[in-house]
Amino acid sequence: DARVTQTPRDKVTEMGQEVTMRCQPILGHNTVFWYRQTMMQGLELLAYFRNRAPLDDSGMPKDRFSAEMPDATLATLKIQPSEPRDSAVYFCASGLTTPSSYNEQFFGPGTRLTVL
C-alpha cells in the first residue's frame, strides 16, 4: 500500500528555534508538493518540485522557509527561525505529473507544528 510518509507527526517548539519537516514521496512519483493548512487560510501551496528541481515556491515566505529534495526519496521543509504564526499543519503530497496534464496528488498525514 503506497503512501506518502511525513515525520514528525507532531512538533512543539519555541519561537526562534529551527524546525525541519521530512517527507518521503510515493516511490516512482516525480513531483512533491508542500502545503500549509490553517483555520484562517485553509490549504495553501507553499512550493513544489518536479524531478527534484524547484518549480514554484511563490507561496513560501523566503526569509525563513526553505524547501529541498536531497534525493528522490526525501523532501525537506525547514523553518529558521520559527515564529508563532507558523503554527499550522504542514502537508506533503506527491504525484506522477507532466506539465501538460492534470494528475492526482496524494497527501501524507501531515506534521502538526506548534510554535510557542
Next chain:
Amino acid sequence: QKEVEQDPGPLSVPEGAIVSLNCTYSNSAFQYFMWYRQYSRKGPELLMYTYSSGNKEDGRFTAQVDKSSKYISLFIRDSQPSDSATYLCAMSHVYNFNKFYFGSGTKLNVKP
C-alpha cells in the same frame, strides 16, 4: 478575496439525507475541479475530479460544474455517519494543471 470560496459550515444532517456542498471561484481559467475529503488528523484524499463543465457521478457522489456561474457542487445521496469529514474543493487552470487552489473546506456531520 480568495480565488476559491467555500462555506466553512459546520453542516449537520441526519443519516440518509442528501447533502449539497458548494464552492464559488473567480478565475475563469480554472478547468479542472476536484473534491477532496479530509478526516480529522488525516491528509486530504481525492473523491472526484471533473474537467470543464458538466456532471460526474460515482456511487453516492455527484459532482457538478457550472462554469458560466463559476460554481461547483458536490452532492452526497443517502449520507452515512462515515461521510462525516471536512470536504475541500480544489481547482487548477490551463496555465498550470498541477498548481491546485483549495477552498477552506466545509465540515460535515452526519448524525445517526
